[in-house]
Amino acid sequence: MSGTNTTTSSTDWAAIRADFPILRREIDGAPIVYLDSGNTSQKPRQVIEAMDDFLRTGYAPINRSAYRLAGWATDRYEGARAAVARLINAPSADEIVFTKNATESMNLIASSWGGANLREGDAVVLTHMEHHANIVPWQMLAERQGIELRWVPLTEDGQLDLADLDQLLDGAKAFSFTAMSNVLGTITPVAELCRRAHDAGALAIVDACQYVPHNVTDVQVWDADLVAFSSHKMVGPSGIGCLWGRMELLDAMPPFIGGGNMIADVRLDGFTTAPVPAKFEAGTPPIVEAIGLGAAVEYLEGIGMAEIRRHEMDLTRYALDTLTERYGDDIRIHGPDNVEVRGGVLSFEFRDIHPHDVSQVLDERNVCVRAGHHCAKPLMRLLGVNATARASLYLYNDRSDVDALADALDGATDIFGL
Amino acid sequence: MSGTNTTTSSTDWAAIRADFPILRREIDGAPIVYLDSGNTSQKPRQVIEAMDDFLRTGYAPINRSAYRLAGWATDRYEGARAAVARLINAPSADEIVFTKNATESMNLIASSWGGANLREGDAVVLTHMEHHANIVPWQMLAERQGIELRWVPLTEDGQLDLADLDQLLDGAKAFSFTAMSNVLGTITPVAELCRRAHDAGALAIVDACQYVPHNVTDVQVWDADLVAFSSHKMVGPSGIGCLWGRMELLDAMPPFIGGGNMIADVRLDGFTTAPVPAKFEAGTPPIVEAIGLGAAVEYLEGIGMAEIRRHEMDLTRYALDTLTERYGDDIRIHGPDNVEVRGGVLSFEFRDIHPHDVSQVLDERNVCVRAGHHCAKPLMRLLGVNATARASLYLYNDRSDVDALADALDGATDIFGL
Amino acid sequence: MPGLEDLYREIILDHYRTPRNRGELPVPPARHAEGHNPLCGDEITVYLDVDGDGDDAIVSDVKVSGQGCSISQSSASMMSAAVKGKSVGEVRGLVRRFKSMMSIDTDGAEQADADISLGDLEALQGVVKFPVRIKCATLAWNTLTEALASSDPD
Amino acid sequence: MPGLEDLYREIILDHYRTPRNRGELPVPPARHAEGHNPLCGDEITVYLDVDGDGDDAIVSDVKVSGQGCSISQSSASMMSAAVKGKSVGEVRGLVRRFKSMMSIDTDGAEQADADISLGDLEALQGVVKFPVRIKCATLAWNTLTEALASSDPD
């Protein structure tokens, strides 16, 4: 398993930070304080260079041509698949499907698995903290096939309220839930949720978009059925996402996007499909992006996911403490206070200032946070806000970034005079 | 229009070739002769550097966050959309949808437009020279909605046989055809085909994947309704494709992939969609890839599409002549002989040697051609082969590449002794 | 970066803190439209009472509801004050004039409306220096245009 | 690059030019399976007459039809010659042995089958140096495995 035996002291976090060229960029004479990794992460030079080098010396088509350059490119592409499989401990690299992003992965699941297996009246259970990527595809399916959506409620401190879970799961065909909320930071008990889904005879589908980049992921320990995540949130390039699924499931699912590469044969009157994963990778795939993702996985493995998680837990604790100590009741941070069950995502209300204005004021000090609904409008309504400001941490952040955030918040007081 | 008034003499093709770093790579002490651009094209340093630079200094989320870095990135992303619109003379940049590849664009069309507008028994007309990307999505729709597919046949020399077109179009709801065949090189009379589709009350859908990279494209002169193409075939990065459509059409089409960015609002009981193009761009888009595509368009514009077309016509003529002069009846090149109606794609049979073996022998001299069915199995059956070898040219190729191909073919004779 | 004082002018903060014409109007007879800013989650609803027909009809009352940031809320408040009592034709001119100030292309209409006074709204000029906020400033105006275009209530 | 003579051995070209056991067998009683190499469009069908049950059953006849490159065709021809008359158990061992020569992981089965002689098939060893061609060489073998596994014809 990746880096589980690295000891804390061995990691030079300053050197890691230095791997990210953009963090050395200055705007108005001061460096960028990037606190928007929950949105999309920055890339280390190792990833940038792998892509650059491949484009300069190795670019070629995948799976189609027989000359050596094409063979080597295909090997690199498949190597990236193997790297992703290793990262999440998938039993086989062939169970990794490359998509364009986690959103496509979720749509593939809802449309292909859902389309083939759900009938009018069948229920799918979601939670109240889902990202739109794990809501809208099911609503689209509901429009087409009349399925019922059920929602797991939340507790006061932003965890899943599992009191009525068995009831919700009763008769349900699937339970699709996030492993970590992109708004609250809440880490859900994935293995337990998978078990309870299975006990109820439902499929366990995990949106691991916020989880994989920050934690040791083991889909076999989870005993999940289908798992979606994105490269761009885990120091990899944009333009590529992943889907992992158990082979029997993927094998039985109909294709989602049709075209070249996903077929065994095409005749005027119909087509037959290629084996998984090709079946789900129609058209020219994100070739350079896969190479970049492979390099990203190697970069993360080099540090160790357990080590990254420790770093982020430490930093999250520091952030929670610093902001509360400095601003007391003037700041309200959503989600659990216990960093054992939360990642480095801090959504907050600051006094009565609209998050958009908070973000504007922070931006004057180059502090980059997201203000908005974070593609989780149902959760926003539950929280009683239409937006929050959100600072999200990653392996390249350190305490100075948290301090910069805390300092910059003072600016908002000056302007809005509250 | 891009470069229509550049004169032939002004272009330094050697300098252009030098822009492509991979063409300087040597394998076994000799440079690569890349003749597989119909599959995927190589990238100039201008595109590679634009992506590299953006990753090092400008990477940020699109359309979501409000700090300046994110605003600038969004501007660059939208700038790429405007560049693509300019390249094909689209009336508005908002009519350009970024997808993952042309295959997704075609699936979006078939699933969204087709799904909403076609009923059991409705007919869609395709041609016998389509790529699987313009066949399988319609077959998938046929499976779901029972539509009928009709096929325009080909003439002896690999052009569309339009003798019975009106009959085929009679009562059809859409005519979806390629602007240029990826096997035969045939350029189809797109404007005429659009007109005849419209006369019959059918939508005109153009697979312009092989056309846009090599020709002046004007979707308004064509009077097309929906047009699909890919970045990676036009010196741009992998991982991004394009769809252009008339705004009224796109506006009326339901979403294809659901999730973040494509919504106006999401509630537990349903969602409303954002305006086009966001409606069709769910999830984190190919950000870096769009920046690269924008740079690719600028690169092509800098030379001028008309000028590129002239260069390729000249080279195609040279290739047809050289190969026929050298090998006479031993080589059979598919497709039209008139370069006015063919692009630089040369599929051929060489003696009785299997294309895969031809490609192997060529690879020993670093000559990269594709051997296979080129994702056009119905066309292969019509040609009576199960594969061809295919050399495809682009702006960075010159006569030395054609000569290298002709020379290397000799090697096949030595081994197979025919 | 231009100073934040260019953005957060006193008059803007005043409209933000004390928004004019907040509330709803009964529909019908009022027309209304709802606007979203997907970037920040802002939602706004504009209600209009319009008396008469065509460009000469008078916007006799206007109300705005919803939530948003200082820029979108103050812009909505100033918009409401500016359009109340004006004719539909005048309101359209004002919309064009405002959008042109926000440097949004209005097909050269700019010249024709150059003499329309924006009054308090001039304070929003500073937003142009903060391009991501332009959508905040124009949300109310786009929603106003939609409300005007929404089919006659009866 | 390793020389092409490593790939195109004389014995391979011989099997390519004069393929053994070409044709079809009536189904049923024969079992059959169809294989595709999506890379190059090669298609192959393997027909088997199997007498008896289980691992001791005998492959009494085998035919191969389809089109393909020199490597896939010669591999199919050599395969057909090698399996004809062998027991199903022996055939399975041969498949494992061949795949292991093609450096395709067969879960350590390699050792157990190391003593199985490949005969002419050894000539295909050179394919390993041309990784993209491995799929050509194994197409017939994968199709053979499928044909063996295809449900009893009656």
Ligand SMILES: Cc1ncc(COP(=O)(O)O)c(C=O)c1O
């Ligand atoms: C004519 C044609 N259409 C569609 C496609 C599919 O493009 P992509 O693989 O980029 O999706 C291709 C390229 O493979 C093509 O040549």
Ligand SMILES: Cc1ncc(COP(=O)(O)O)c(C=O)c1O
């Ligand atoms: C929890 C969660 N799920 C899904 C997504 C969608 O990922 P992507 O935008 O890469 O498709 C995101 C990120 O935006 C997310 O945070």
